[in-house]
Amino acid sequence: MTHHEPVETTNLDRYDNDVLPWSRALGGLEKELTEDTPVFLGTASPDGRPHSAGIGPAWVDGELYFTSGPGTRKSRDLAANPACTVSIRLRGLDLVLEGEAARVTDTATVERLAGVYSAGGWPAEAAGDALTAPYSAPSAGPPPWHLYRFTARTAVGVATAEPHGATRWRFAH
Template identity: 60%
Template sequence: MTEPQATRNLDRSGAAALPWSRARDLLASQTPKEDLTFFVGTVRPGGQPHAAGVGAIWVDDALYFVSGPGTRRARNLAANPACTVSVRLRGLDVTLEGDAHRLTDPETLERVAAVYREGGWPATVVDDEGFTAPFMAASAGPAPWHLYRLTLHRAFGVATAEPHGATRWDFTR
């Protein structure tokens, strides 16, 4: 679902609700070259939270990120796909909530790898396993790195530039 089913103004100072298009357009316009750090929050099997910085990209109205198969993040997502992804964009702090699932579809892997390559990370698809590249974060472990897509349930935006405001967007019915 790419458009919210409901919007709730969270601003207590009288500012209007922020349009989802502001967050969506900022996510879509960022590139891997901008070196933004997205923080993925997952849940450990015992219920404790875990967060880690990742490189993520918005492609075709969805957020994608990569994780090494042996990382705590990947193990957590295999047991429980619920997660959050937070990032500070130009003038807007955004937190996305949803479920992240690993993708193995060769067409999607190649489409996302092409966007990563355009942005300067020379990702190559390895069969239906994920990506390999000459470099990756040391904490990711050995390639291939798995690709995840976030299925968006809700998002929050807090504007740090004019027009200010705070808003929740709900994507599930």
């Protein structure tokens, strides 16, 4: 997403605060996103039933990745409908990203992300077009785990620290 600058910015603030710059959200994603950052994926089942689950994200070269077992509800939802949200609590900014998640199967990316996750403390390894490790979060299901790349279409940021504000950014795709 670093190569995607907003094509439209809308001030959602009701208290005369200025538009928040996208660079504030992007800086938080680049510098603060760790395994301890609260991040939730929102999906919908084919019958429209909402679902939310915590995910362990990786921010690599301006792209947001996460993993999920193929039998989990979030993976089944994404297979039927890739539209989803990613909600993130950054320092001083709550961020909700709306877009799509697509499974990543190319070996080079899977191997690279296995290395990123491993360097971050989760001992992931590439296993063909998926990841494996001795353990993962209970919500991930059993191994192997699929790798997903999230692409944002819009983002909404609400500042919880000075300077305050609320802004929506729309991206071209």
